[in-house]
Amino acid sequence: MTEYVMSLAGARKAFGANEVLRGVTLEVSPGEVVAIIGPSGGGKSTLLRCATLLETLDGGSLAFGDLTVAHDEAGRTVYAKGDALKAARSRFGLVFQNYNLFPHRTVLQNIADAPRRVQKRDRAEAEREARELIAKMGLAGCEDKVPCQLSGGQQQRVSIARALALHPEVLFFDEPTSALDPELTAEVLRVIKSLAAEHMTMVIVTHEMSFAREVADRVVFLDGGQIVEEGPAEQVIDRPREARTKAFLSRLAD
Amino acid sequence: MSFSVMLTMLTEGFLVSLQIFLFTLLGAVPLGVAVALARMSRIAPVRWIVRVYISIMRGTPLMLQMFAIYFAPYYVFGIQLTPDSKWQATIVAFIVNYAAYFAEIYRSGLQSIPRGQIEAAEVLGYARAQTFCYIVLPQVVKRILPAMGNEIITLVKDTSLAFSIGVAEMFSTAKALVASQVSMVPFAIAAAFYWVFNFLVEIVLGAVEKRLDYYHD
Numbered sequence: 001m002t003e004y005v006m007s008l009a010g011a012r013k014a015f016g017a018n019e020v021l022r023g024v025t026l027e028v029s030p031g032e033v034v035a036i037i038g039p040s041g042g043g044k045s046t047l048l049r050c051a052t053l054l055e056t057l058d059g060g061s062l063a064f065g066d067l068t069v070a071h072d073e074a075g076r077t078v079y080a081k082g083d084a085l086k087a088a089r090s091r092f093g094l095v096f097q098n099y100n101l102f103p104h105r106t107v108l109q110n111i112a113d114a115p116r117r118v119q120k121r122d123r124a125e126a127e128r129e130a131r132e133l134i135a136k137m138g139l140a141g142c143e144d145k146v147p148c149q150l151s152g153g154q155q156q157r158v159s160i161a162r163a164l165a166l167h168p169e170v171l172f173f174d175e176p177t178s179a180l181d182p183e184l185t186a187e188v189l190r191v192i193k194s195l196a197a198e199h200m201t202m203v204i205v206t207h208e209m210s211f212a213r214e215v216a217d218r219v220v221f222l223d224g225g226q227i228v229e230e231g232p233a234e235q236v237i238d239r240p241r242e243a244r245t246k247a248f249l250s251r252l253a254d
Numbered sequence: 255m256s257f258s259v260m261l262t263m264l265t266e267g268f269l270v271s272l273q274i275f276l277f278t279l280l281g282a283v284p285l286g287v288a289v290a291l292a293r294m295s296r297i298a299p300v301r302w303i304v305r306v307y308i309s310i311m312r313g314t315p316l317m318l319q320m321f322a323i324y325f326a327p328y329y330v331f332g333i334q335l336t337p338d339s340k341w342q343a344t345i346v347a348f349i350v351n352y353a354a355y356f357a358e359i360y361r362s363g364l365q366s367i368p369r370g371q372i373e374a375a376e377v378l379g380y381a382r383a384q385t386f387c388y389i390v391l392p393q394v395v396k397r398i399l400p401a402m403g404n405e406i407i408t409l410v411k412d413t414s415l416a417f418s419i420g421v422a423e424m425f426s427t428a429k430a431l432v433a434s435q436v437s438m439v440p441f442a443i444a445a446a447f448y449w450v451f452n453f454l455v456e457i458v459l460g461a462v463e464k465r466l467d468y469y470h471d
Binding site: 090103147166 | 375377380384389392393471
């Protein structure tokens with residue numbers, strides 16, 4: 001159990017009569033990069049939202065390393081107490097499709113505030129590390145700008161830095177480039193690739209197939225709330241076995 | 255009676271109006287936050303009670319509310335009214351009335367903050383109170399400023415309603431002077447007071463707005 005950074009088992013989630021997740025099991029090893037692909041409405045975003053505690057599971061279990069967040073009792077998910085959830089939140093980070101930066105705070109504040117307020121780290125130390133992350137994201141000079149002064153690609157890089165500042169063990173990305181044009185997409189993907197090279201554990205929901213093939217150790221194809229096919233990136237994307245995967249990939253190629 | 259004597263009397267009245275204005279803001283600005291949060295409470299009966307309260311405060315004249323609050327202690331509880339009662343009733347009525355309006359303005363601001371930002375804060379591990387204080391509230395202030403400006407300026411003029419219950423604020427003084435001096439000049443002076451004061455309010459609001467202009471969403 002403890003060898004996985006994150007393990008989600010038998011995840012079920014319904015919104016009313018609409019079953020969005022129908023028994024999904026996803027285990028992520030340290031340093032692994034997992035890409036989740038699939039059609040809209042297939043459950044990709046809901047999967048990430050359940051893994052990041054933004055939604056609650058109906059059934060199944062969820063753990064981050066040795067920390068059990070939710071376990072299954074006779075087919076119903078039972079969540080741990082608030083303290084455990086709080087501890088779990090410090091183990092993962094999430095990068096949103098529309099960045100969701102705090103518009104009234106500067107780039108530096110956006111990144112350094114949570115380490116200070118949530119992790120109670122020293123202000124000078126938090127800001128020093130934030131500056132390092134800003135430089136690493138290629139945003140040197142933007143420290144005192146506010147998000148509205150930045151391009152979409154820059155904003156997304158700030159939001160990656162904001163998540164990294166809390167030292168997560170796993171970073172989730174929910175279609176990080178869907179709101180960006182191709183040029184800006186490239187700069188964000190470059191940053192994610194450099195994180196992969198540093199063996200950052202990541203789970204990435206994406207529509208960028210060439211990127212998934214290049215960066216992911218494993219590709220998961222999710223459709224109809226179930227994992228239809230998973231395996232090494234080249235295998236799933238270039239030589240899919242399942243008919244639904246083939247159909248999805250050929251639709252993208254058109 | 256000389257102009258300067260009238261001016262002195264009206265200035266004294268204006269200081270009373272100013273007190274109504276300041277006490278109302280001091281009470282209604284924070285009370286409105288509590289009312290707005292209760293209006294959006296997850297507990298349905300709390301929501302209903304607050305909806306009824308807001309509906310009555312907005313749906314009946316402030317003048318009647320002052321009378322109701324002034325006479326209620328006597329008719330409901332048999333408490334003897336004192337000379338201070340009028341003043342106390344005026345302040346209480348203004349605060350509970352304005353808190354209802356402020357609450358609805360706050361609610362519009364609170365509900366306009368994108369859900370995604372609150373989710374981002376949640377994932378980053380902020381406690382609910384931290385999210386409210388550091389992320390939601392500062393943005394709400396900027397968004398509600400124009401609407402609050404309207405209410406604050408209305409409040410300056412509404413202080414004249416205290417005249418109806420017999421509080422000697424500026425409008426009461428002006429009306430008494432108009433009658434005794436058979437002159438419209440006291441009304442003109444009072445109008446100038448209201449307008450100049452509101453002009454200052456506009457300058458302050460403008461400065462705050464400018465200060466918050468460093469970002470947009």
